[in-house]
Amino acid sequence: MYEFDWSSIPGALPFLWDGMKISLVITFQAVLVGIVWGTLLAMMRLSPIKALSWFAAGYVNLFRAVPLVMVLLWFFLIVPEFVGQLFNIPKGTDLRLSSAMAGFALFEAAYYSEIIRAGIQSVPKGQMAASYALGMTYGQAMRLVVLPQAFRNMVPLLLTQGIILFQDTSLVYVSALADFFGAAYKVGDRDGRLVEMLLFAGAVYFVICFSASQLVKRLQKKYHPA
Numbered sequence: 242m243y244e245f246d247w248s249s250i251p252g253a254l255p256f257l258w259d260g261m262k263i264s265l266v267i268t269f270q271a272v273l274v275g276i277v278w279g280t281l282l283a284m285m286r287l288s289p290i291k292a293l294s295w296f297a298a299g300y301v302n303l304f305r306a307v308p309l310v311m312v313l314l315w316f317f318l319i320v321p322e323f324v325g326q327l328f329n330i331p332k333g334t335d336l337r338l339s340s341a342m343a344g345f346a347l348f349e350a351a352y353y354s355e356i357i358r359a360g361i362q363s364v365p366k367g368q369m370a371a372s373y374a375l376g377m378t379y380g381q382a383m384r385l386v387v388l389p390q391a392f393r394n395m396v397p398l399l400l401t402q403g404i405i406l407f408q409d410t411s412l413v414y415v416s417a418l419a420d421f422f423g424a425a426y427k428v429g430d431r432d433g434r435l436v437e438m439l440l441f442a443g444a445v446y447f448v449i450c451f452s453a454s455q456l457v458k459r460l461q462k463k464y465h466p467a
Contacts, residue, residue: 249432250441253424260424261445263338264410267345267420272403274346279353284383286358297354304351309344310412316344317416337416349406356398360391397461404453408446421445 286297304312320340324330364387372382392399411422419427422442429438 243436245437246434247437247441249428249434250437253428253432253438256428257421257424260419260421263413263418264407264420264422266338267342267410267413268403268407270342271345271349271406272399275349275353275406276357276399278346278350280357280388282350282354283358283361286354287361301351301354304348305355309348309409310415312348313341313344313412313415316340316347320344337413337418341413341416341418345406345410349402352402353399356395356402357391360395360398361387363394364390397457400453400457400460404450404457407453408450 285293425442429435
């Protein structure tokens with residue numbers, strides 16, 4: 242019968258915390274960039290200008306049709322070459338984190354775009370008509386009237402997508418980046434206690450994601466009371 246030994250965990254906590262910081266940095270950066278770029282994509286997709294609408298639709302459909310792990314591999318192979326040539330960075334410089342952040346941000350923007358597009362469409366069209374009646378331009382109406390209401394409606398969905406994104410950061414193992422999951426795996430493999438470390442990592446993910454889910458439920462009750 243397997244005998245559990247958790248003694249390697251306390252000594253590994255600083256290394257695990259370094260991995261957690263990488264997971265959090267990727268998550269927050271991807272959420273921020275994803276929402277900004279996703280908002281622009283949503284507005285382009287709703288634009289009457291066909292070229293913008295087709296571009297946004299193509300972008301969203303492309304990134305939503307391929308696995309995230311494949312996108313991360315693309316950026317792991319492409320970004321170091323591109324950035325290295327653009328900024329004359331010496332070969333061998335570690336750009337794995339930059340590659341992962343770019344891949345996650347652009348991938349998540351496709352999903353945020355659809356959430357934000359639905360949020361914009363949930364705002365009554367009369368709001369836009371009223372804005373025009375007050376003399377606002379299209380940009381002013383979107384920025385001052387429509388988007389604030391849309392984001393208020395979307396807060397729970399945006400946070401839920403952020404939780405999913407945090408879980409997905411474990412996929413950076415494809416670039417040998419030591420995020421929290423990667424750090425736990427390395428420690429477990431080194432000490433011959435892989436089962437214990439993976440159980441511990443799973444428990445940490447559960448606590449963080451469950452706590453965040455409870456926060457989302459509270460926000461749903463606040464913004465959308467039954």
